[in-house]
Amino acid sequence: MSLERFEKKKTLDLRKKHIGPSCKIFFSHDPIKIVQAKGQYMYDEKEQSYLDCINNVAHVGHCHPDVVKAGAQQMELLNTNSRFLHDNLVVYAQRLQATLPEKLSVCYFVNSGSEANDLALRLAWQYSGHKDIITLENAYHGHVSSLIDISPYKFHQLSDAEQNQFVHVAPSPDVYRGKYRADHPDPATAYADEVKDIINKVHKKGGKIAAFIAESLQSCGGQVIPPVGYFQQVAEHVRKAGGVFIADEVQVGFGRVGTHFWAFQLQGEDFVPDIVTMGKPIGNGHPMSCVVTTREVAEAFMSTGMEYFNTFGGNPVSCAIGLAVLDVIVKEDLQGNALRVGRYLTNLLEKQKEKHPLVGDIRGCGLFVGVELVRDRSKLTPATAEAQEVIYKLKQQHILLSADGPHRNVLKFKPPMCFTTDDADLVVEKMDHILTELEEALGLKLPNTVNPENECSKRKLPTDENGHQYHSGLVQSRGSSQQTKPLKT
Numbered sequence: 001m002s003l004e005r006f007e008k009k010k011t012l013d014l015r016k017k018h019i020g021p022s023c024k025i026f027f028s029h030d031p032i033k034i035v036q037a038k039g040q041y042m043y044d045e046k047e048q049s050y051l052d053c054i055n056n057v058a059h060v061g062h063c064h065p066d067v068v069k070a071g072a073q074q075m076e077l078l079n080t081n082s083r084f085l086h087d088n089l090v091v092y093a094q095r096l097q098a099t100l101p102e103k104l105s106v107c108y109f110v111n112s113g114s115e116a117n118d119l120a121l122r123l124a125w126q127y128s129g130h131k132d133i134i135t136l137e138n139a140y141h142g143h144v145s146s147l148i149d150i151s152p153y154k155f156h157q158l159s160d161a162e163q164n165q166f167v168h169v170a171p172s173p174d175v176y177r178g179k180y181r182a183d184h185p186d187p188a189t190a191y192a193d194e195v196k197d198i199i200n201k202v203h204k205k206g207g208k209i210a211a212f213i214a215e216s217l218q219s220c221g222g223q224v225i226p227p228v229g230y231f232q233q234v235a236e237h238v239r240k241a242g243g244v245f246i247a248d249e250v251q252v253g254f255g256r257v258g259t260h261f262w263a264f265q266l267q268g269e270d271f272v273p274d275i276v277t278m279g280k281p282i283g284n285g286h287p288m289s290c291v292v293t294t295r296e297v298a299e300a301f302m303s304t305g306m307e308y309f310n311t312f313g314g315n316p317v318s319c320a321i322g323l324a325v326l327d328v329i330v331k332e333d334l335q336g337n338a339l340r341v342g343r344y345l346t347n348l349l350e351k352q353k354e355k356h357p358l359v360g361d362i363r364g365c366g367l368f369v370g371v372e373l374v375r376d377r378s379k380l381t382p383a384t385a386e387a388q389e390v391i392y393k394l395k396q397q398h399i400l401l402s403a404d405g406p407h408r409n410v411l412k413f414k415p416p417m418c419f420t421t422d423d424a425d426l427v428v429e430k431m432d433h434i435l436t437e438l439e440e441a442l443g444l445k446l447p448n449t450v451n452p453e454n455e456c457s458k459r460k461l462p463t464d465e466n467g468h469q470y471h472s473g474l475v476q477s478r479g480s481s482q483q484t485k486p487l488k489t
């Protein structure tokens with residue numbers, strides 16, 4: 001039986017007619033229609049498979065049978081709000097807590113990463129009695145108004161007048177391209193001192209810090225791994241100012257980094273955030289999320305006397321699904337798999353770096369890996385168009401990867417955690433061919449310098465994943481030129 005109701009063209013036409021035009025689609029010039037998925041594979045209407053290297057939501061594998069069964073069984077019995085007593089809620093909270101440091105013991109269940117971060121801000125404002133928030137360059141924390149305000153990834157597209165004056169942006173702790181690099185004697189302190197300077201400036205203007213918020217590893221920001229010790233120092237400065245540290249684990253939590261269950265733990269055992277937000281992988285595709293905090297922060301939130309009610313957050317079906325996800329991670333040793341396969345993938349990619357001048361940096365932990373493409377290794381000129389070409393050509397070969405970061409030149413790996421070494425071999429082999437072709441066309445050799453005569457002359461200008469043509473970092477769309485707009489995943 002066909003799994004599609006309409007032919008692809010009709011689906012696309014109906015989508016154009018009824019779905020908001022700002023809801024973008026991957027590869028808009030030739031979109032993929034997916035009708036089924038399993039493990040690390042997605043299938044289109046013609047039953048062709050695509051290897052999924054980017055979907056960290058399908059954490060334990062697309063449509064994992066244990067997760068589907070847990071949800072269906074609970075749905076047959078009961079689904080209601082958390083104002084009734086139900087064991088799923090407390091058992092799940094207990095299980096989640098067991099993965100975290102002791103003092104992070106109080107949960108609020110919500111329905112999306114955005115809801116989790118919005119609630120985290122409310123907790124911080126209420127607990128501290130302060131207003132100002134420090135966020136990181138290129139950060140994305142969600143789509144609701146309060147989070148666009150703290151997401152430079154989005155708000156850099158707004159005018160200064162539209163930006164929230166209580167929000168302050170600290171440099172991204174990127175030791176490859178950022179302000180302080182790997183050759184700096186102590187990048188962790190240097191980046192943390194930037195946060196301290198912001199706090200001092202805010203104080204001088206009469207403001208007070210409510211929170212510092214950061215992803216434990218920046219994802220949309222370009223797969224950035226902060227130097228160890230940075231969070232400890234930032235937390236010290238922020239707490240001294242009366243604020244809290246919010247760790248956004250929406251993309252990177254639940255064992256993805258391999259060595260630890262939570263990415264903030266990469267900083268060391270001496271670092272514990274005041275608030276942790278979770279989302280995407282938590283429900284393996286079921287819309288659920290969570291905020292975990294300390295008893296002190298939760299008590300302060302309670303002190304307003306205002307009830308916190310969330311119709312769907314923590315319902316018995318979501319909790320059953322969340323429990324099943326935790327069970328599968330353990331049963332299938334997916335954290336161990338992330339460590340092993342992640343290391344294997346990173347080693348393969350390191351070899352690509354030795355071979356390909358376009359590969360500037362490989363960085364990652366477990367199955368969270370970034371490949372930064374540059375045209376010139378000394379100048380770090382972003383190879384934005386080339387990154388798009390890699391994505392596009394991989395898509396033609398049924399491999400789904402995406403590019404992100406401020407220059408859209410970082411290839412992001414964050415596949416379902418059942419990704420295998422064979423999958424890693426396949427994608428790296430294909431990348432190898434594509435990079436070789438690109439470098440030949442560009443006349444690029446190690447050490448990499450571009451021969452200007454060859455540049456773009458021997459080949460068609462590449463297009464981004466949505467069919468727009470690139471030229472010198474600008475994307476040409478329907479005759480007009482506009483700045484590249486990222487398509488977040």
Ligand SMILES: Cc1ncc(COP(=O)(O)O)c(C=O)c1O
Pocket residue numbers: 112113114115117140141142143215219220248250251279280488489
């Ligand atoms: C780091 C981070 N935080 C929060 C969010 C918001 O999550 P959601 O889209 O579930 O609202 C996202 C979404 O991409 C994210 O990447």
